[in-house]
Amino acid sequence: MLLRATAASGIAATGVGMGTRPAAAIELECVRSGEFFTEEGAFTARDVTIESFDGTAIAGTVYEPDAAGPHPAVLTTHGWGMNRAFLRCTAAMYADNGYVVLAYDSRGYGDSGGEVQVNGPKEVSDAQALIDWLADHDAVIADGDDPRIGMDGGSYGGGIQLLTAARDDRVDAIVPRIAWNDLVASGAPNGAIKSGWLTMLVGLGTVSSRLTGDVGESIDSDLQGWYAEAMANNAMPEAVIDYFAERSPTRYLEDLEAPALVISGWTDTLFPPSEAVANYREIDDSGVESRLVMYGGGHNADELDVDDDQHEYVNRAALDWMDRHVRGAETDVVPEVSLWDEQSDTWRTFDAVDESVDRETVSLSALDGATSTVRHSSFRPDETATYELDADEVRIRGAPELSLTIEAHDAPLICFASLHHVEGRSDGEQIDDQVTGFRLEETGTHRLELDLEPLLRELPRGDALELRIEASDPFYLDEHGSATVQNDESTLTLPIAEGSL
Incomplete structure (x- = not known):
């Protein structure tokens, strides 16, 4: 029997049509x-x-x-x-x-x-x-x-x-x-459109649908207009939200x-x-x-x-x-x-996703002072808010939670939270390539409760877990501006399966 059929049922396989x-x-x-x-x-x-x-x-x-x-x-x-x-x-x-x-x-x-x-x-x-x-x-x-x-x-x-x-x-x-x-949350998590994926999927879907080039007869023609509107505004149109919600x-x-x-x-x-x-x-x-x-x-x-x-x-x-x-x-x-x-x-x-998991909460102020700056600019160096937690043979299993108070000085501004595994003097590996985006639509102070992506990660003694909040990501369209994280009002909660921090 065949047991190595592609795990995703055809993501990597190639081939042509078959007769008998x-x-x-x-x-x-x-x-x-x-x-x-x-x-x-x-x-x-x-x-x-x-x-x-x-x-x-x-x-x-x-x-x-x-x-x-x-x-x-x-x-x-x-x-x-x-x-x-x-x-x-x-x-x-x-x-x-x-x-x-x-x-x-x-x-x-x-x-x-x-x-x-x-x-x-x-x-x-x-x-x-x-x-x-x-x-x-x-x-x-x-x-x-x-x-x-x-x-x-x-x-x-x-x-x-x-x-x-x-x-x-x-x-x-x-x-x-x-x-x-x-489909709304996965395409635009917390309002931040995955523009890289969106471009790839709309382009691939249009070209591959019988390779006719006649969009109106192959792929829903509304998608092209919605895509153009989404890219122009860097936000998901209301009609798309309704369309994706139905699916x-x-x-x-x-x-x-x-x-x-x-x-x-x-x-x-x-x-x-x-x-x-x-x-x-x-x-x-x-x-x-x-x-x-x-x-x-x-x-x-x-x-x-x-x-x-x-x-x-x-x-x-x-x-x-x-x-x-x-x-x-x-x-x-x-x-x-x-x-x-x-x-x-x-x-x-x-027996369960959260089997034998304890949740431990750390204040961001204990890691990087009272405030931290996040910035993406064409004229000044970018700034990333970085928070490093020393590990002691700890295993994380589940979805970390980020409770965040952040003041946007420019809007709209899209920010990104990610976790990195730092070994020794390394810059750190972004765990599983995952990032959680969020869009700040207006200036002023925002209070956010964010579930980061689930993970399974062991941090040996001497390694560190690093939380990064920044204002740019290669798979998203960036907005220029800055924000201040109020660290004394922000926390990171980790699902600890083995060990302690």
Whole structure:
């Protein structure tokens, strides 16, 4: 069986569309892209075209086990700007393990018709139409119009699972990978637009949607106008907030009934760890069985360096999850929370995110006096507020909290808080490449309560943890100006799992 299907279901894989092809041909392609199979299993892949609810043609590839059926099914689609060819290794993994898999081009991408609507109501209805098709497919186990089905996919293909399963209770289990919880919060945290990611995604989405160049017939034309407005004002337009809110699972998760295996990456800077933790917690709080797995990749170049151990753990978890909740087998599943520890090169498992965690609060005035200056200017040197805490064999696990009183002298001003691991005389490593942005819309004093990104980090004796607050970041459009942090009214609270400060 294939266990090293890309952890994000197609982030790093490449390929072209396929006609009817035996498992051996797909195996060769997966080996070339760094994937592997065992000798077990046999299946065949063939292309299909399925008419959606509104007559739009949705292109797919069906992977069917050669063994006699019927079989349980898996529905999967790709990441933003991609197509179903990127899913061949993940689809083959499931087919090799006895599942009928329907991998499809999302509306407006690849060979599918229609206009890209950013996983809006039309994309959800497309997924429901494909579930209908699988229910009528002889090779799939079904009770009338209710097939035995799970969903798996990454990024754009992760978001559609949460949205579809919340609307359609025929979905028996989901495995959303590197997906979002709140598209507004992940795209513009605390009002600070991720302009670098926004530019990349709008450009990629427009160009890759059938490569026609005819924006009006490929991707929602409103996105281009909203993008121009957002970049001009360095702020998210109200219409975009409404549009993205409608596409945010957090609005609908109370209706979700499908058990969810939430998978995400520590170094994901588009949909950061907080988005995965929010999905996991909201699903768990509603009484639906859920698990959280955090590995060492995500929307980041680090995805290309994710090792075999992580891939195998993640994909074995996905297969076991489907076997238990879709096939109905008595399988073991991963612990409640599985966290990849990069420093020790191993998995750590817990019964809860905050298991055996104490919270310790430090006043910023104890670290850098009464006030600190933050500045970004074309005419004067930039200034960063820096706070260094000496460590004593401490392990941090969870989301630090920054309670901040800051006076903006210029507005608007965008500031950024980040944590760094300082070893000896080094400048410090920005932990997991994560930063928390916040926009100060007006001059004057602001009181902010900020949740920084969750992390897992051990600080040996002699090392230090450094908090930095600055007014520029490479992935954001900077605003020029300065602000003063009132350190005596500001604190940093850390989730301490082992040791003390």
